[in-house]
Amino acid sequence: MxxxxxxxxxxxxxxxxxxxxxxxxxxxxxxxxxxxxxxxxxxxxxxxxxxxxxxxxxxxxxxxxxxxxxxxxxxxxxxxxxxxxxxxxxxxxxxxxxxxxxxxxxxxxxxxxxxxxxxxxxxxxxxxxxxxxxxxxxxxxxxxxxxxxxxxxxxxxxxxxxxxxxxxxxxxxxxxxxxxxxxxxxxxxxxxxxxxxxxxxxxxxxxxxxxxxxxxxxxxxxxxxxxxxxxxxxxxxxxxxxxxxxxxxxxxxRYGDYAGIGPGAHGRRRGIATQRHKKPENFLSATVRNGHGMSESRHLPAREQAAEALMMGLRLEEGLDLAAMAQRFGLPVDQLIDDAKARFYRDLGLIRREGTRLFVEPAGMVLLDALLGELVSGELLAAT
CATH class of the missing domain: 3.20.20.70 (Aldolase class I)
Structure with missing residues (x-):
């Protein structure tokens, strides 16, 4: 990996x-x-x-x-x-x-x-x-x-x-x-x-x-x-x-794995979210006490991972492959994206579909934050 x-x-x-x-x-x-x-x-x-x-x-x-x-x-x-x-x-x-x-x-x-x-x-x-x-x-x-x-x-x-x-x-x-x-x-x-x-x-x-x-x-x-x-x-x-x-x-x-070290650093690795102590002195004392500065390590449920991956991946011009994402997180495609809203925003020219791949059009990028809140299924958003 x-x-x-x-x-x-x-x-x-x-x-x-x-x-x-x-x-x-x-x-x-x-x-x-x-x-x-x-x-x-x-x-x-x-x-x-x-x-x-x-x-x-x-x-x-x-x-x-x-x-x-x-x-x-x-x-x-x-x-x-x-x-x-x-x-x-x-x-x-x-x-x-x-x-x-x-x-x-x-x-x-x-x-x-x-x-x-x-x-x-x-x-x-x-x-x-x-x-x-x-x-x-x-x-x-x-x-x-x-x-x-x-x-x-x-x-x-x-x-x-x-x-x-x-x-x-x-x-x-x-x-x-x-x-x-x-x-x-x-x-x-x-x-x-x-x-x-x-x-x-x-x-x-x-x-x-x-x-x-x-x-x-x-x-x-x-x-x-x-x-x-x-x-x-x-x-x-x-x-x-x-x-x-x-x-x-x-x-x-692309929602790949990354390790975060140092005060306040976040990480995502193998489905686990990590966070370090934010205050420098707390981080420093934790490394002396525990051998690391981590304050939190939490396994992310598949739905939460999928929501994060969608919110990040749709920022890219390359878009993302919904079928590959569904397979990665063990979820049906129809649980990733709100289909009715996707059709609505496609008709407005804000997104497009090519096979299993979903893209945000330039006109949609202007409104990206609001658009993501509409596209990502409510079930996934509730998991975050």
């Missing part, structure tokens, strides 16, 4: 008013203790998974690009000792586009990282200030240029449908982004997450989001521009040249 490994580094060494990691800011980090904890947690996952083939490693979380390259190298070496590595093993690290982090890119590449995901978020200084980012556009572009010298595979993200943003403004920004020539772009519509400063400001009327029609027009424009540039959408928010798709994220979207 194939396995992806997610390594969550919990610490933000810079405060960001719009993320939920403020409680994880630390003045100092005991790297020796954290190395021991993460290695123990990884060894526990190896015992649980067996010798699956490792297809990807992803360093994410707080500010993983500020991890010492020596620690990154140690964790990669341990992972490839525990699991046989695929010949094209993808090793991704999330990075903020600051000059401090960019200075470590060459060392991180030597440590074994072969792909970087850069959180640019915008090429506009006013937008970056609104988003609460600590870098400006010039610093972000400079970090991207450093990354392009250090890594063969680069992705960066941008956020659109920001307050007062017009389709013309986004077209200019996206044209500039495409000109950098990276093989992958993650392009997200701005959403309001509960519990953030954004949510409070939005509730108090300090800003307004674009109307639905404007946001839909920007989404359609985005797909047309990226396709013309040779980076078509392969997932609702992700665009790549052929062969440059994120193998790690494809594991999630």
């Amino acid at each position: 194939a396995l992806a490994l997610y390594i969550h580094w919990p610490f933000c060494l810079k405060k960001c008013p719009y993320c939920d990691f403020n409680s994880h800011v630390r003045d100092g980090v005991d790297m020796a203790a954290w190395e021991a904890a993460l290695l123990a947690d990884m060894a526990h996952e190896r015992e649980a998974t067996g010798p699956d083939t490792l297809t990807s490693i992803f360093f994410g979380g707080g500010t993983p690009s500020l991890m010492p390259p020596a620690l990154v190298e140690t964790l990669i070496a341990a992972a490839t000792r525990h699991w046989p590595a695929a010949p094209d093993l993808e090793i991704t690290l999330e990075a903020n586009p600051s000059s401090v982090e960019a200075a470590a890119f060459a060392d991180l590449a030597r440590a074994g990282v072969n792909r970087v995901s850069l959180g640019l978020q915008s090429l506009n200084d006013d937008a970056l200030r609104f988003l609460g980012r600590l870098h400006d556009a010039r610093e972000g572009i400079a970090a991207l240029e450093v990354a392009q010298r250090a890594f063969d595979r680069i992705s960066f993200d941008l956020i659109y449908a920001r307050p007062d943003q017009s389709a013309d403004e986004w077209q200019a920004e996206l044209s500039r982004a495409l000109a950098f020539g990276t093989g992958h772009l993650s392009l997200y519509q701005l959403t309001i997450e509960p519990g953030t400063r954004f949510a409070t400001d939005y509730r108090l009327g300090r800003f307004a989001l674009p109307e639905d029609d404007t946001a839909a027009a920007i989404f359609t424009l985005t797909r047309a521009m990226t396709a013309e540039a040779g980076l078509p959408a392969y997932e609702v928010s992700n665009h790549a040249r052929a062969g440059q798709e994120s193998r790690h994220n494809l594991t999630y979207w």
